[in-house]
Amino acid sequence: MALPKIKADAQGPIDRYIVAVAEKYQTGQAREHAYRPTFEALIHTLDPALKILNDPSRSEHGNPDFVFLRGDITAGYAETKDVGVDLEKTEKSEQMERYLGYSNLILTDYLEFRFFRNGSRYGEPVCIGAIEGGKLVPKPEVFSELADALTGFLASKPEPIKSGVRLAEIMGGKARRIRDNVRRFLADKADTDTDLLRIYESVKKMLVHDLTPETFADMYAQTLVYGLFVARYHDESQDTFSRAEARDLVPESNPFLRQFFNHIAGPDFNKRLRYIVDELCAVFACADIRELMEEYFKKNGAAQGQDPVVHFYEDFLKEYDAELRKKMGAYYTPxxxxxxxxxxxxxxxxxxxxxxxxxxxxxxxxxxxxxxxxxxxxxxxxxxxxxxxxxxxxxxxxxxxxxxxxxxxxxxxxxxxxxxxxxxxxxxxxxxxxxxxxxxxxxxxxxxxxxxxxxxxxxxxxxxxxxxxxxxxxxxxxxxxxxxxxxxxxxxMIVLGNPPYSGESSNTFYTGHDVYKVEPGGKEKLKERNSKWINDDYVKFIRLAESMIQKNGEGVVAMITAHGYLDNPTFRGMRWHLMKTFTEIYVLDLHGNSKKKEKASDGSKDENVFDIQQGVAILIAIKHKDKGDKELSNIFCADYTGPRAAKFAFLEKNFQAIEWQKTIPSAPNYEWRVRDTEALGQYQEGFSVQDLFQVSSVGIVTARDAMSLQWTRQDIERVVSDFQESPEEELRTKYDLGKDARDWKVSLAKKDVIKSYDEKRFVQMTYRPFDLRWTFYTGNSKGFHCMPRNEVMQHLLSAKNYALVVPKQLPDGEAGGAYVTKNIGGHKSFCAYNINYYFPLYLCHENGEHTLNFNKKVLDKISGSIGESTPEQIFDYIYAVLNSATYTKKWREFLKSDFPRVPYPKDKKQFVVLAALGKELRELHLLESPKVRKYITSYPESGSNIVEKIARKGGDVYINTEQYFGDVPEVAWNFYIGGYQPAQKWLKDRRGRALANDDIEHYQKIIVALIETDRIMREIDAIE
Known part of the structure; x- marks a missing residue:
């Protein structure tokens, strides 16, 4: 191979560099590392004052290949790739994503040079040569451009930061770099930083006993980066900023922080971390942090009186690790x-x-x-x-x-x-x-x-x-x-604040709140099948506060927390215990629960005071020394819904100006809500579905829907075959299974499939209304399915059974009602926001016998007013009542708190009429009614049948640009079954799939079923 033709008198550094690169390239043996000395020589020639570090071990651990130092300050980094590597792909790689936290970075394949500042492209790429026909062809016309670009880039000052958003991005990038380095230092015994190790061991021994190296790295990185930010925010000397200056801003009265910042500013501070911290100090030194923050909050419409430093911490966390922010439940309190x-x-x-x-x-x-x-x-x-x-x-x-x-x-x-x-x-x-x-x-x-x-x-x-x-x-x-x-x-005497809300509590060791896991009265264990929410961190903090006031004998607890404990049946033991402890309890429910689609009293949007989905409430509990534990406390409630700004204005009121309403909580749930006691008494005259059906449970939780639920039997058979034959890690990658969870692991799923294999285990499962999926059902917990709920689902493997499906609590914004299935079913099959419960009509035994799943006492009372009836008629009567819009509207407040209660039939005549309508509704929802085959829609165009862009135009529902279902009534298109709109949801779940003939027929059956459901519901409402 001939060397590139360069003028004989060319003496420029780029000329010499390209010749040297070509010499190595023409051997055919050179790889990326072979060119590094040539690249290093070029940089040294262009800027002799730079100290150049090329540590192969750095790149092995995910760091850039070169570091360029000017004195003790990092001037930049370089990541080198082999000649001819596609830098476009490299730029979009996970590796480059990790490099977003680097101030000045050069990416090169030794011919093309790309420049980045804090993760963003800087200037235009410069390419001094190309490989054409196996030869290196130089581009001498841009040699001087590269020399200027490299010199200027490495000599430039840090990027002037012009927005708070950009600053948060840079800080998040630096923090991730620090975190990743600390994790590596602690994981690699051969490269352990003894100073860091001592700090980690000290924190674990004396502060956080379950601390892991990963968690410590998070704590350390956040403290370092954000601590420097706060110090700079309050720094009067705006022209300079360094680690030493930050140390001097720490008050001497705090030995812990003083020691931590001494560690950062000291001579033994880790060299690689020092590069990152000094980069950040240089960024801060070139930015007017106070002015940036003021402008930041003007643009982002900050609420009144917010502290820019504290609020910005949340935005930093979003950039650094949004999942960590969510996990820790960290949200700034307005x-x-x-x-x-x-x-x-x-x-x-x-x-x-x-x-x-x-x-x-x-x-x-x-x-x-x-x-x-x-x-x-x-x-x-x-x-x-x-x-x-x-x-x-x-x-x-x-x-x-x-x-x-x-x-x-x-x-x-x-x-x-x-x-x-x-x-x-x-x-x-x-x-x-x-x-x-x-x-x-x-x-x-x-x-x-x-x-x-x-x-x-x-x-x-x-x-x-x-x-x-x-x-x-x-x-x-x-x-x-x-x-x-x-x-x-x-x-x-006073415990106040905003404790973390985290349903997946990190504090599993804490058991103080076990006193809440009892039935009111304190003698029986709480009878809840799914009581996980009582382990939320905020519940534990309320218990901690309660115990401190109990210990003191008097005092006040004043906190803002999630509001689920106010009326959720799971928290009845908690409410009762707090009522025993305190003299008076005040709760101001600020609502804002977007998960439950809460609305303001006038029907407008109800906003949260936080940027979270969970509704919140303020708890103020007062205990006097003379309070005995035999009498229960007085409960005073108030509510406020509406826009966030209106809620803030409302909170400017004084405590005594709030219109508190006294309520007397009653058994069995002791809800902290103002109720219409007369209406409540009338509602409670009916029977609870939980009391009628002896056996019930929540729906199946697979933990991995995308893998365990398939469109066809053939699809799930392939999955099961893979689980029988493929290695665990191959399964994890192929099916994108992610990390193992506490109750679902690839190894256990694989073991369950192998041990329990039987052709009969391939069954259909109710996933959403009118939507069955194929799965492999073993009934074993922590197996192929995380929580298969076999105590109930085993009874739905028979074709001669039905199950009523309802949520325990009706969320705001959902249509209510009930659903029916003949199959096993998932925990979100009917209600989108709350867990669904299954109540089978019969219990199916191994000998083939079926026994009625009704409580005899409740059944006898029903029979007392109607005489003889069949179990199916009673089931259908319940189904008709629960699907009455009038029923839902009248009792909605009570339906939010517990399983629905059904009024006993007035007489035989009413019962027979409602049971007949319920039967018709059941057959429609199971698509067993002959009416569903009498289509009211059309499917006139042939084509790919692929569901692409779904749109309703006029009365036609398009699945792509050419094909559509014609004459779909608006009522059907917008109709809700529980928390879903089946005419829309069914299609959305099939985006990217080609509809088979059965699918096209099935969708048209759904439309008929929805129209007929609307008709029957109106007929039910007309019956007195």
Missing amino acids: LPVVRFIVRSVDHILKTEFGLADGLADTAKLPDGRHKVQVLDPAVGTGTFISAVIRNIYEQLIAQGQKGRWPAYVHHDLLPRIHGFELMMAAYTIAHLKLSIAFKQTGFTIFNKRLGIYLTNSLEQAEPQTDIFSLGFAQSIAEEAKQAAVIKNETPI
Whole structure:
């Protein structure tokens, strides 16, 4: 191969570089690493002042191949690929995604050079040669352009950040780099950073005993990156910023944070982490953080009074790891909510406990300790404690006592405000934010530390006594020791805050809330088949708060939490226990539950005060010392629905200005709702479906629908065959199964299939209304299906049985009613937002016999008013009643709380008429009625039958540009069965599939069934 033709007198660095690359390329043996010395020589020639590091071990661990240093500051990075590699594909690869956190990055195949700044393209690519016909053909006309581009890129200052969104992206990228490096350091024993390892071991031993290296890496990265951001936000010297400056901004009164920032700024700080942190410091130094934040909140329509630093933390978390944010339940509490809670506590202390100064009161207990001790057990970034400080400060100012403030803080405030936080970044922000908040009031000399401790509130800490702990470990030991004193010895009178909401609790070790898992009365275990929501973290924090007030003998709990516990039957034991403990309980339900499609009272949109789907409520529970545990507390309720801004305005009211309505919760569920007691009594005269049917359960949870539910029997047979024969990891990849879960693992699914294989196990399953899928049903828990609910589903493997399908609670926004199936079924087959329960008509035994699944006592009472009847007639009577729109509208409030109750038949005549209509409805929903074959629609055009873009034009429903179902009535198109619109949902679930002839017929049957359902429901409503 001939070398590229370059002019003989060409002496430029790019000329020499291309010749050297060509020499290696023409050997035919050179690979990516062979060109690295040539590339390094080029960079050195262009910028001799740069220190160039090329560490092969770096690239093995997912880092760029080259680092360029100017002094101690990172000037850039380079990722090199073999000559001729498609850089377009590389740019879109997962590897490049990891590099988004790098400030200046060059991507090259040694001929083409692409430039990136913080993950975004910078300038235009420069290509100095190409491979044509196996030869390297240079492009000398762009040599000087490359020289200028490389020199300028590596000499340039950090990108000036012009938006808060961009800043969050950069910070998130840096944090991910730090996290990934820390994870690698701790995983690779040969490359372990001893300083990092000591910190990890100290935190695990003394603070978070179930800490994993992965979780520690998260904590460490967040603390470091966001701690620097907060420090820069409050830095007066805007021209410079460094790790050392950040350390100096940490108050000396906090030995833990002081030690952490000493670690960051110290000479032993890990070299690779130092590169990243110094890059970030350089970014901060080139940005006016305060101005950026102000502009950021103007553009993003921030709610009144939000702290930019704290709110931006949430946006940082979204960029860093959105799933972690969700898992930790971290959501910023809007100031209107915080202020309302703090004002309410202050008012209650003054009016209920005779403390004239409320939160500012300095009353002492006989042992000399302050009486009004305040704790936020999930302090987050310190918003509630900051509001408490502001409330007290304003009271003293209003009294003309500003001069007392420094002495008051030192002697009568710092000793009695406490906060616990598990997330190191939030803990860091809280300390810096609160120390600055104090400085803004004129208090600057901290002789005592702030009472914010890094600890898991739910973990009963024991004081650490390791006298040999030094440095960082010593500061953590002191942190744990002081947190244990608060938990075990301090007489907490006020517990307030916004605890995390997480149904999948990370605090599985905590059992204090087991006292809630009882039936009201406290003697029987809670009879709930699916009680997972009582293990939500917010429930555990409420129990923690309750126990602290019980221990103190009096006090107030004031929290904003998820609102499910107010009326969900699963929480009846919790409600009863709280009513035993407290004297008075106030609940302000702010609603906003988009999962349940909650609406405002006027039918308009109901917005949440948080950016979450779960509705929320404020709980204020008051306990006096003379409260006995035999009488139950008084319950006062209030609600507010509507736009978020209106809710914030409403929360500017004082506690006493709220129109509280007293309610008397009653057995069996003790709901905290204002109910029409007369209507409730009338509703409860009927029988509950749970009382009539002896055996029932929730629907099947497969845990892997896409794999375990297939369109045809042949499809599921192929899946099962794969599970019999293929290795676990091959199955995981082929079926995109992801990581194993607690109750579903590839290994267990495979074992179940092999052990339980039988042709009879291939069955159809009700997935959605009018939508059956094929599956392999073994009935074994934690097998091919996660939760197969065999205690009920075994009775639906017979063709001679039916099951009633209803949710335990009717969500707002759903049509209500009931569904029927002859097959096993899933947990979301009818109701989209709440779990569905299955009530089989018969119990099928191994000997082939069927026994009626009715409670004899309830059956006898039904028979008393109607005489003889068949089980099917009673089933159909229930089906007709539950599918009455009038019934749903009349009893909707009560249907939200528990299984539906059905009125006993008035007489034989009414029963027979309703049972006949129910039978007709059942046959329609099972598509067994002869009427469904009398199509009212057409399918006039032939074609691919592939469902592509679904659109209804006029009366025609198009599945692609050419084919459509003609004359689909609007009533059918928009009709709801439970939480779904079958005419739409059935097609949407088949996007990308070609409809078979059976499918085309099936859809037209659905349309008939929907039209007929509408007719029958109106007939049912007309019966008195």
